[in-house]
Amino acid sequence: MEIEEIEEDNVIQTDNLEDNLPHLPPRVPKRGRPKGKDKTVIGVPKKRKLTSKLLPFEGLPVNIRHYEMLRWFVDDGIAKSAVYENKPVHEEDVEVVPERVSIAVIDKSIAIEEIKCYLTEGSWLAIQQVIKMKKLTPTWICPICAKDAATKSICCNRCLEWSHFICVRVNANFKSKLWFCKVTQSNTNLKNTT
Numbered sequence: 001m002e003i004e005e006i007e008e009d010n011v012i013q014t015d016n017l018e019d020n021l022p023h024l025p026p027r028v029p030k031r032g033r034p035k036g037k038d039k040t041v042i043g044v045p046k047k048r049k050l051t052s053k054l055l056p057f058e059g060l061p062v063n064i065r066h067y068e069m070l071r072w073f074v075d076d077g078i079a080k081s082a083v084y085e086n087k088p089v090h091e092e093d094v095e096v097v098p099e100r101v102s103i104a105v106i107d108k109s110i111a112i113e114e115i116k117c118y119l120t121e122g123s124w125l126a127i128q129q130v131i132k133m134k135k136l137t138p139t140w141i142c143p144i145c146a147k148d149a150a151t152k153s154i155c156c157n158r159c160l161e162w163s164h165f166i167c168v169r170v171n172a173n174f175k176s177k178l179w180f181c182k183v184t185q186s187n188t189n190l191k192n193t194t
């Protein structure tokens, strides 16, 4: 009996010894994100992708798209606090002069109802009114030469403004799913560096 007890003690002692041995550091996964994945290694959606990549308007993350849509009608700060702080946009915040509102508001890819949730009844009506007027007398103004761009022009897939083929030096037979104007491109490049 006594011998068995000693043997047991010995076993326990060696177990303890093993526990006290220095352990190798755990394998640390490589830094950086695996290419082609939407999420980081810890499962958080990639942030960089949202700003650095040139996305067409309809492909923007919902928050950013809503913010940009609101900016067609209201000041930057009001659009921001509507989307990110749930502060409703009031009627008096809405720009009601159609000439000062982007032609993007009547683009067929836009679903203006998307921003209804940020508006009061009054501001929603004001915005609908502006769009109505814009549709009655649509004017496409080329951002380069500030002249009518209803024809011989190309639409930027991000800001939805129309520029003359000649002004942006794009061939009229240009065939591509997406085209982005210089302003859009430089804005995106700026975001990349910050």
Ligand SMILES: [Zn+2]
Binding pocket: 142, 143, 144, 145, 146, 147, 149, 163, 164, 167
């Ligand atoms: Zn032009």
Ligand SMILES: [Zn+2]
Binding pocket: 156, 157, 158, 159, 160, 161, 180, 181, 182, 183, 184, 185
């Ligand atoms: Zn653009």
